[in-house]
Each structure stands twice: as C-alpha cells, then as structure tokens.
Amino acid sequence: xxxxxxxxxxxxxxxxxxxxxxxxxxxxxxxxxxxxxxxxxxxxxxxxxxxxxxxxxxxxxxxxxxxxxxxxxxxxxxxxxxxxxxxxxxxxxxxxxxxxxxxxxxxxxxxxxxxxxxxxxxxxxxxxxxxxxxxxxxxxxxxxxxxxxxxxxxxxxxxx
Numbered sequence: 185x186x187x188x189x190x191x192x193x194x195x196x197x198x199x200x201x202x203x204x205x206x207x208x209x210x211x212x213x214x215x216x217x218x219x220x221x222x223x224x225x226x227x228x229x230x231x232x233x234x235x236x237x238x239x240x241x242x243x244x245x246x247x248x249x250x251x252x253x254x255x256x257x258x259x260x261x262x263x264x265x266x267x268x269x270x271x272x273x274x275x276x277x278x279x280x281x282x283x284x285x286x287x288x289x290x291x292x293x294x295x296x297x298x299x300x301x302x303x304x305x306x307x308x309x310x311x312x313x314x315x316x317x318x319x320x321x322x323x324x325x326x327x328x329x330x331x332x333x334x335x336x337x338x339x340x341x342x343x344x
Contacts, residue, residue, distance in 0.1 A: 189250070190218030192313070192339075197222045199336040203309055204230075204281050210303060212268050212296055213285035215247050217254035219313070223283070224258045231279075233264045233271050272299040279303055285313035293323030301327065308344050315340035 187197070200219060204227040214220050214234040223230045232255070236248035248265065255261050264271050268286060282300040286292055293312075300310045310328070314320050316338040324332070324340065332340035 187218050187221055189216045192218045192222065193337050196313075196337040196339040199334075199339050199341070200283070200311070201226045203311060203341060207280035208278065209281045209283060210272075210275070210279040210300075211283045211285070212272070212300065213283075213313075214251060215285075216250040219283060219285065220251075220255050220261060221258070223281075224255070224261050227260065227281075229260050229262070230258075231262045231264060231275075233266060233268055235267055236265055268296060268299055272303055275303040277303065277305050279308060280305055281309045281311060283311045283313065288314055288317050288319050290319045290322050293320050294327055297323055297327040304344055306344055310342045310344065312340045312342070314338050 200222050204223050207227055209223045209227045209230045211220055211223060211230060211232040214232045220230060220232045236246060236251060255263065282304045284296045284300050286296045304310055312320055312324055315335060328342050333343045334341045
C-alpha cells in the first residue's frame, strides 16, 4: 500500500493498524491523509476531522486537495472539514480509538486531549502522535496524568 506524505513511520503505522483493527476511530488531525489511509485499512469506520489549512512548519498550504486525493473512495471514512472544538462535542462516548495529531503547542495539545477524553469509550484508547515533542508529553502528563501504556516511535497509547 502506498501512503500519502506524512511523518508516520512504518513501525508507527503498524502500531496504529494493530490498535484500530475492527474498531471505530476518531482522527483529530489528518494533514494529507497518511494516518487516515492506515486506519481505513483495518478499522470498521474512521471519522477524520481537520481544518486542512496546512501545517505552519511546512508552509501552511491548504492540505485538502492532497487529502481528498488520498482518501477519496475509502468507503469507511467520513471526512469532516472543521475545527476540533466545533465538531468533537457533537460526539459522546462514541469511539474505540481517538487519535490526536493536531497542533503541538502545550495549550492546543491539552485542549485536543481533553476533547479526546470526552469522546473515547470508557474502555477505549487515546493515541497521541508526536509524543517525542516535549509539549505533547507535558500536555499528556497534565491531562492523562500517567505514562503511556505503550510507545512505538512517537506514537503513545493510553488505555482508558
């Protein structure tokens, strides 16, 4: 399987497949769809939420055209273009897996993790990408208050 551009390494993608197999997934942050395609290959359904206004670190260009080219035709993906704060509160205790890969500053990461906590099932999993960022680790410590149950590359898994 050819994956779109992104920073998800092969071992991290394998971990996401393992976690998402036959699960419902909420993806917070998709950029060009690399993680979306990975999730869609094994999940029962993926709801992918992103503003698609690009990532400042790589130019901030609109990522929606590339994203749509990568995920168009994936029948188990629902695409939501919007802000996490406007969309996520519409769901409650809905998802087996919530994947957080939004902005990486501490405040944004705290906000995104708190949103994830609200919509993950009680027996669900919260997955943080870019756990190698000190700001993401700090946000996880403040919101989840524990070390991850597993860590593969920069993918940290927290079981509820």
